[in-house]
Structure formats: structure tokens, C-alpha cells
Amino acid sequence: MSENATILDPIDRKLIEATQAGLPIAHRPYAEIARRVELTEADVIARLEQLIRCGVVRRIAAAPNHYALGMMANGMTVWDIADEFVSEIGRDVGALPFVTHCYRRPRALPAWPYNLFAMVHGTSRAEVEVKRAEISRLVNSVCRGSDILYSKRILKKTGLRLSQNGG
Amino acid sequence: MMLQSKPNPPIALDELDRKIINRLQDAFPLVPNPFARVALQIGCTEQDLIDRVTRLRDQGVFTRFGPFLDAAAIGGDFCLCAMSVPTERFDEVAEFVNGHPEVAHNYERAHAFNMWFVLATETEQEIGATANAIEQETGLSVARFPKLEEYFIGFRVAA
Numbered sequence: 001m002s003e004n005a006t007i008l009d010p011i012d013r014k015l016i017e018a019t020q021a022g023l024p025i026a027h028r029p030y031a032e033i034a035r036r037v038e039l040t041e042a043d044v045i046a047r048l049e050q051l052i053r054c055g056v057v058r059r060i061a062a063a064p065n066h067y068a069l070g071m072m073a074n075g076m077t078v079w080d081i082a083d084e085f086v087s088e089i090g091r092d093v094g095a096l097p098f099v100t101h102c103y104r105r106p107r108a109l110p111a112w113p114y115n116l117f118a119m120v121h122g123t124s125r126a127e128v129e130v131k132r133a134e135i136s137r138l139v140n141s142v143c144r145g146s147d148i149l150y151s152k153r154i155l156k157k158t159g160l161r162l163s164q165n166g167g
Numbered sequence: 168m169m170l171q172s173k174p175n176p177p178i179a180l181d182e183l184d185r186k187i188i189n190r191l192q193d194a195f196p197l198v199p200n201p202f203a204r205v206a207l208q209i210g211c212t213e214q215d216l217i218d219r220v221t222r223l224r225d226q227g228v229f230t231r232f233g234p235f236l237d238a239a240a241i242g243g244d245f246c247l248c249a250m251s252v253p254t255e256r257f258d259e260v261a262e263f264v265n266g267h268p269e270v271a272h273n274y275e276r277a278h279a280f281n282m283w284f285v286l287a288t289e290t291e292q293e294i295g296a297t298a299n300a301i302e303q304e305t306g307l308s309v310a311r312f313p314k315l316e317e318y319f320i321g322f323r324v325a326a
Contacts (some may be wrong), residue, residue, distance in 0.1 A: 008241055016236065023233040025221045027213065028199055045197045048234065052197075055240040062191035062220075062232040068178045069188070069228065076276065076283070087316060094318025104316040105247065112280070112310065117247075147278070155273035156265040156284070157230060 008056065015047055023060065071121040075128045076149040077135055078114035085142040086116055092138055093118050098131045113145055125150065178226050183211060187219055188228065243289040247312040248298055249280040263304045269297045280310065
């Protein structure tokens with residue numbers, strides 16, 4: 001169990017399980033969830049607000065499929081940044097409007113020298129390369145090497161699910 | 168489990184679809200009638216918004232619509248993993264990997280590390296256990312790239 005982990009009470013767990021397949025697309029979505037978990041609509045809203053406040057739920061939102069939006073190219077750009085600069089550079093790269101995720105991760109030497117990962121999407125590889133060049137200019141002074149891994153196929157995409165018997 | 172052999176073609180979207188997609192990527196209102204609230208913000212009727220969101224979901228423009236969990240906040244964990252899979256074994260190995268419910272998503276990428284997947288579990292221990300199980304099943308090693316820091320700004324993709 002990680003630090004600062006929140007223990008979900010059984011009702012929160014039930015509520016999360018009831019919404020994991022998606023929120024009902026209806027006039028009163030929280031009322032529909034409430035019926036399924038035997039709470040009131042106001043309780044569902046209050047509990048979801050609390051789950052957002054404590055960080056268990058990051059947001060209630062739609063996740064777009066990049067391919068359906070014509071973003072056919074997706075490149076995971078990876079950079080070997082000197083450790084003493086990686087946090088500062090990472091914040092700069094993460095702030096670029098076209099970078100959707102940016103993380104520092106461990107290297108796996110010798111095969112994998114890269115410690116900064118930034119995901120870039122575009123309508124074509126050419127567009128992704130322009131964006132990659134922009135990152136390159138930003139990190140250039142402290143970067144010892146880089147690569148880009150284009151996606152070829154989505155093999156699976158589901159997201160985090162709570163297991164039915166966990167907890 | 169069937170592998171998706173190629174990405175879906177882009178869906179034709181009009182201006183209102185794009186507004187909806189951009190608006191729904193964050194902060195869906197926690198009020199009794201959230202669609203009415205959003206409809207007011209983007210200038211359409213509630214029923215029109217409900218119909219379009221339903222269609223966008225059915226067309227696969229939205230992969231999910233609902234609460235997104237932070238696994239770490241409930242004591243769980245995420246870990247990016249990579250494998251170098253020989254081409255002739257690729258689909259077979261993908262079936263093994265995808266068969267684990269802990270695998271949240273999995274991409275084929277053009278690199279010596281050609282399979283990249285994310286493990287999302289309720290406990291840190293399950294990350295190691297799942298990665299070890301995949302190594303045993305496939306006889307291939309699983310490189311693990313847990314996040315050390317996140318430089319998080321936003322999720323938005325302009326439609």
C-alpha cells in the first residue's frame with residue numbers, strides 16, 4: 001500500500017464499481033447510478049465530490065479516441081536527460097500544449113538510456129516530427145540522446161478497473 | 168480476445184461535435200442535470216447533447232465517459248512495461264499479456280521494445296506479481312518503467 005493511500009469505504013467502492021463501465025448518458029445520470037447502488041442522487045454527488053477532493057477520482061470526463069479524431073500518429077518520445085536537470089526540463093516539456101503525458105522513469109541500461117518520456121499525438125507523422133523537434137530544441141543543452149516510438153497498433157485499451165472482490 | 172488489426176478511420180465531426188469533445192475532456196459537472204449545464208455552456212439543447220454524446224460513444228470517438236481513478240490514491244499502482252517480442256510470436260504473446268485484467272492498455276510500437284503495456288493494480292505487489300507471471304508464461308523478460316515523477320499539465324486533445 002503506497003503512502004497517502006485512501007481506504008475506500010464499501011459504499012464508495014460500490015459507487016466506483018457502478019460507474020466504471022461509464023456514466024449513464026441521460027438527463028439525471030447520478031440519479032440512475034443512485035438507483036443501482038441504493039443511495040440518493042444527492043449522496044452520489046456528494047460522495048463523488050469527496051472522491052475528487054481526496055484524489056481517488058481524478059476527473060469525470062470523456063476520454064477521446066485519438067484515431068477517431070484523425071490523430072493517426074502517436075509517438076512516444078524518449079530522452080536521456082542528465083539526472084540533475086530532468087525535473088526542471090520535465091516540467092517545461094510537460095507544459096508544451098501538445099504533450100499529453102510526461103513522466104520521468106528509470107533507465108534500463110544498457111538497452112534503454114532514456115529517463116524522460118513525453119507522448120505526442122498528431123494527424124500525421126510529419127506533424128509529430130515537428131512537435132518532436134520543438135521538444136528537442138527545449139532539451140537540447142542537457143540531452144544526451146533521444147528516440148521516438150511510433151504506435152503501430154492498439155492491442156488493448158480498457159483503463160483501471162476495480163476487481164470485484166478486492167479491497 | 169480479438170486484436171484490433173488497424174485503427175478505426177477518422178469519424179466525420181461537425182463543429183458542435185468538436186465543441187462537445189473539447190468540453191467533456193474535463194470537469195463534467197456534479198449537479199443533478201449535468202448535461203443541461205454543459206449544453207448551456209456550449210449552446211445546444213440538453214437532448215441534442217445527450218443524443219450526440221450517445222452517438223460519439225457508440226462511434227468509438229469516446230473510449231470512456233465517466234470517473235477516472237487515480238490508482239495510487241487508493242493504494243494501487245501503475246507501471247509502464249515493455250517487452251521485445253519476436254515477430255513470429257507477437258500475436259500469441261499479446262494474447263497472454265492482454266489476458267491479464269491488470270493490463271489497462273497495450274500498444275505495438277516500432278522499436279526493439281515492440282510491446283508496451285500499462286499495468287494498473289490496486290496494490291503495488293500486484294504489479295510485480297503480474298509482470299512475473301507474464302515472464303513465466305511467455306519466457307520473455309518484462310522491462311519495468313514505473314513513473315518516478317509526473318509532469319502533468321492536462322489531458323486535452325483539441326478536436
